[in-house]
Amino acid sequence: MTAVTDRGAGSQSARRRRGSPRRPRTSGRYTLPALVLTVTAAVLFLLFFVWPGALGLIYSFTDYRGIGSLRFAGLENYSQLLGDDEFWGALLRTVTYVVISVPVVYVVSLGIAALLTSPGAKGKTAAKLVFFLPWLISPIVAGVTWRWLFGENFGFVNYALGLVGIGEVPWTSNADLSLAVVVIASAWGGTAFNMLLFIAAIRNVPVSYHEAAALDGANAWQRFRHITLPGIAPTSFMVVLLSTISMMKEFAMVQALNGGGPGTSNRFIVQYIYETGFNRAQVGYASAVSIVLMIILLVIAFVQTRVERKANSDF
Amino acid sequence: MNLRRSPRRRDVLAAGAATLALPTALSACGGGSASGSGGEIQFLLSGDANQGGGYQAMADRYAEETGVSVRIVDVPYEDLVTRLRSAAQADDLPALARASAVDPLWKDALLDLSDIATSYDVLPSLVVRNEDDEVRALPSDLTAVGLFLNESLFDQAGVTYPGAGDQPWTWDEFVAALRQVKAATGARYGMVMDASSHRLRSFLYQFGSQGVQQQPDGSWALDEAGADALEYFKSLNDDDVMPKSVWVSGDDPSALFKSGQVAAYYSGVWQVTDFAANITDFEWTTALMPAQPTRATNIGTNWIVAFDGSGVEQEALDFLDWLYTPENYAELSRISGFLPAEEGVDVEYTSNEEAFAMFNAEIAASDPIAGDQATSALEMSYRDIIIDSDPLKEETLKYVAGEQDLQTTVTNIGELTTAGYGA
Structure with missing residues (x-):
């Protein structure tokens, strides 16, 4: 064994001394593609994420209006933001939306995933396709579709309600009902991807656990509650985290669905950024709001990570 | 079974996901630009098919x-401002453009069009000269706010309405007529109005308001008559005369009127060609707008501008000179359904001649305030002042939605306009 090792080492050292012609090619074969891919990703990341982010940070300390030169304004945008009722209103409505929508999306996604992984379920493939379709639809198209469905004057839902003798419901001119429609549309659009994550996670929970629990007399709910749910905890964490961040940044769908209305009562924070930045040309101020949003999201991510870590250590 | 993942990886993933919020929120929409090349004159505009x-x-x-x-080069209306701004910053302006406003960013790159303005009797009220006595923008056409009626519903209800030569009705009489039509025909709504400050301004004028005007101390404010008009407007939205959803939720008023379920539509002349082509289920017509007591429309225009530095400046001026000759301008107005911004031009519209006559009658009978918005905006642009927001619409929208009271609305309109103009 030693001789073989020595011979091998000697042989390698001899190749090193002779300058083996294969060595560089082997090295290049494995490092060049990795290098190209890494550099490409790094350049794209720097160009489309870091650079706009840095620009936003710089703008947030200026009174930049989208044209002309920058004028340093210090912390003026941030102090103005603290007393801006519109900012707080938009932030509060966004948080309300997230607090309602994330549990809805979580429960619906998990429920559908549980049904589709159930041994007794029929037509699983067709059901998966149907539930996954919304993921393929642009948020703008989804918003327009739901707007049409819940249109106050000629919408399908009000038409159907009229057929069964229920009066028209002010889906778009009542702030809370309008938000409810956004929550429904959001759950519809956000279920697909999370459902796939849950299906994969549920399938990774060992069947033997369920079999053992069943032998011990646990019913289906008890098995789901005490085996499946803890087993998919990391996935649950990711779904909640990603859904929270995604919904905090909700823009396209809600813009197409109700434009933040009625009035400005359902204006979310990114819509507020858009309006101040583009409609009012207060790019510096909008950048400050963006930075605040980023900090809020970082805090949410950090807190959720801590909570999840603690929960797992207890488990 | 190990259900835990590396906390470090998870932290990094979570932080990374959150960080993505920043570029998403900040990402701006860019736009290309059009420039003259190879002797070709590029003409950037935004318009419907007509x-x-x-x-x-x-x-x-x-x-x-x-x-x-x-x-x-026909671009969406929302993109036109951005396209021209981007082009100006990239030193790549087109030879010609038809813009809704003259932007201070590129106003100094404009050619003088005085010769064309004086050669072809362009409406003097829309010829605005800068401090150097130059005409840097020509009105492309006239737009005016007007009233469309569902003639079938009015006839069915036996309700009459004033024609071009008649005495106008008041808003109270008009609303009473709408209620009659609604009751007699089962129409869903009495009227709809575009959610636009342009339309709202003419509504304010009709109540005797001068709109939002600069005060002696330099600030801007909405007058008392305007406040009364806003209150009246909200009352129309709060009952069943108007669907609240048009102003507060962005429902399409044109689509509502075309459904045949709305008796009247407060919009503008640009709808004539669209209605002529697309409304087939009922008869529609135009009527005099209400006056309470002021007769006023709101005249609007787009501005034709020619840019210096395109390389085809003289060719562009030659084209404009050719376009504004009465016979060519009449032909353009006929095809596009324009009200001419040039005196003495006889336009033979292919259809709906009486509708265009109604709008011309409204313009002729209007209080001088009707032309204020278009010309004062251009004068402000010449002085490098442009307002990027629309406080009149935004604050009215909140008022109609019930988010704030009338006094707050009026105060905010004044303060935000003052801040917007940097006064």
């Missing part, structure tokens, strides 16, 4: 007559 089609037809005719190519 308006854009009219300019295209004239460009084709010009190419036939002179051999000079004019390329019409």
Whole structure:
């Protein structure tokens, strides 16, 4: 064994001394593609994420209006933001939306995933396709579709309600009902991807656990509650985290669905950024709001990570 | 079974996901630009099929007559401002543009069009000169706010309405008529109005308001008559005369009127060609707008501008000179359904002649305030002042939605306008 090792080492050292012609090619074969891919990703990341982010940070300390030169304004945008009722209103409505929508999306996604992984379920493939379709639809198209469905004057839902003798419901001119429609549309659009994550996670929970629990007399709910749910905890964490961040940044769908209305009562924070930045040309101020949003999201991510870590250590 | 993942990886993933919020929130929409090249005159505009089609037809005719190519670049209305701003910053402005406003960013790159303005009797009220006595923008056409009626519903209800030569009705009489029509025909709504400050301004004028005007101390404010008008407007939205959803939720008023379920539509002349082509289920007509007590429309226009530095400056001026000759301008107005911004032009509209006559009658009978918005905006642009927001609409929208009271609305309109103009 030693001789073989020595011979091998000697042989390698001899190749090193002779300058083996294969060595560089082997090295290049494995490092060049990795290098190209890494550099490409790094350049794209720097160009489309870091650079706009840095620009936003710089703008947030200026009174930049989208044209002309920058004028340093210090912390003026941030102090103005603290007393801006519109900012707080938009932030509060966004948080309300997230607090309602994330549990809805979580429960619906998990429920559908549980049904589709159930041994007794029929037509699983067709059901998966149907539930996954919304993921393929642009948020703008989804918003327009739901707007049409819940249109106050000629919408399908009000038409159907009229057929069964229920009066028209002010889906778009009542702030809370309008938000409810956004929550429904959001759950519809956000279920697909999370459902796939849950299906994969549920399938990774060992069947033997369920079999053992069943032998011990646990019913289906008890098995789901005490085996499946803890087993998919990391996935649950990711779904909640990603859904929270995604919904905090909700823009396209809600813009197409109700434009933040009625009035400005359902204006979310990114819509507020858009309006101040583009409609009012207060790019510096909008950048400050963006930075605040980023900090809020970082805090949410950090807190959720801590909570999840603690929960797992207890488990 | 190990259900835990590396906390470090998870932290990094979570932080990374959150960080993605920043570029998403900040990412801006860019736009290309059009520039003259190879002797071709690029003409950037935004219009519907009729308006854009009219300019295209004239460009084709010009190419036939002179051999000079004019390329019409038709972009969405929302993109036009951004396109021109981007082009100005990139030093890549087109030769010509038809813009809703003159932007201080590129106003100094404009050619003087005085010769064309004086040669062809362009409406003097829309010829605005800068401090150097130059005309840097020509009105492309006139737009005016007006009233469309569902004639079938009015006839069915036996309710009459004033024609071009009649005494106008008041808003109270008009609303009473709408209620009658609604009751007699089962129409869903009495009227709809575009969610636009342009339309709202004429509504304010009709109540005797001068709109939002600069005060002696330099600030801007809405007058008392305007406040009364806003209160009246909210009352129309709060009962069943108008669907609240148009102003507060962005429902499409044109689609509502075209459904045949709305008795009247407070909009503008640009709807004539659209209605003529697309309304087939009922008869529609125009009527005098209400006056309480003031007769006023709101005259609007788009501005034709020619840019210096395109490389085809003289060719662009030659094209404009050709376009504004009475016979060519009449042809453009006929195809595009424009009200002419040039005196003495006889337009033979292919259809709905009486509708265009109604709008001309409204313009002729209007209080001088009707032309204030278009010309004062251009005068402000010449002085490098432009307001990027629309406080009148935004605050009215909140008032109608019930988010704030009348006094707050009026105060905010004044303060935000003052801040917007940097006064």
